Amino acid sequence: MNIFVIMKRTFDTEEKIVLKGGQIDDSGAEYIINPYDEYAIEEAIVLRDEHGGEVTVVTVGTEYAEKELRTALAMGADKAVLIDIEEVEASDQYSTAAILAAYLKDKEFDIILGGNIAVDNGTGQVGPRLAEMLGIPQVTTITNLKVYGNKATIVRDVEGDEETVEVILPVLVTAQQGLNEPRYPSLPGIMKAKKKPLETLELDDLDLEEDDVKANTKTLEIFLLPKKQAGKVLNGELNQQVLELVTLLRSEAKVI
Template identity: 50%
Template sequence: MNIVVFIKQTFDTEAKIVLDASGKIDANGVNLIINPYDEYAIEEGIRLKEKHGGEVTVVSMGGSRAQEAVRTALAMGADKGVLVSDPGLENTDEFGRAQILAKVVADIPHDVILAGRIAIDDGASQIAVRLAEALSIPSVSSVIKLEVAGTQATATREIDGGTELIEVSFPAVFTAQKGLNDPRYPSVAGIMKAKKKPLKSLTLADLGFGAGDLKMVINQYSLPTPRKAGRKIDGEPAQAASELAKLLREEAKVL
């Protein structure tokens, strides 16, 4: 079985986000981690390999620091890594990234493609389903149980108020939800082996993309306006209620 796992390197959930003078996120001194939902995808890919045989290839996009995330996945038990690293990636949106990823995956034998349900930094939850569309293969999102038999899979996915059972044929894309498994920690032996496992680096030019092929660029980020502190209204209940109604009508303009 050929398994491809897409991972993203994100800011630590405890990191304080700061914008630089140009309006971009300043990553200096910020701890970067594998997107937590992608850890479930890595673990599921390794478990499928251990049960059914085959190979796990981890694919990521980002700067040179993203190698750390790929090496961690290799230390967990993945077999090979591919990193798309190019300055042109910095401002691409989900559509562009899915198109880039589709080009990478098209050259890798794949039965199962796994990714996290959502990235904790942008919360977009789009790339995996866009990838499936680009490859013209089925996708199942928010999977909490995955069973494989031959060339078919039965996936249990979370839906509002319950679960849903879906059967698909390979190749197919699955996004991992919390509860799918318990991701393992890289062992010392795994970390040592990861240093010798192949990690291929690609640029956008290697994949046939030019500077004008990306459909959208992000020019600037901005932080939301800080919420104002609450106001306490003193006085007798009737007087306070009257004052509150006046403030809601004249200042907040919600009445």
């Protein structure tokens, strides 16, 4: 079974966002594999171990993403591919999906797994866009996946309820929390990962020009929400509290 995982390198969820000159300042920030993509990698490894084949993890990013690709290899993926877009002036969900589609269109694959959403930009668009561009079915927010021959039975999370679908391969799925428990890379896994293939490609290698993958959207402004003011606690008799609340709503909050 030929399995691809699309993986994004994201800010560590513990990082505090700091703005500098209207941009997110990432100097000194820790990066991790997007947590939803860890579920995708884990599921890919389990599928490969059950059905045979190979897991390739692909990311669109810069050379810094090599660290997260090596982590995916240490978890158990077989190959990693970095599509380096360092030189690209602006990128968005459309361009990321278009680059991934250009890479995958000539490959043989049974399943492509991605995360449901990236924890930073977080639009949840890249997977579905990629499936559309490749002309294959997509099932999002999955919590269970079983493959039988050329079919898969998939359970997806629907706002707390579940939907079970059957689909013919090849398919693109996006992983939701609960799909599995991603493993930590073991020490032997980390050692092995150093020798596993990590290929770096550029747009030229995919017969793409920067114009072919021009961003369709432009970020106009990035800002942090104003700090919440401390709340007010009302004390005393209930009647008194209600009177004070009404006065405050009228004179301070000016909402009535």
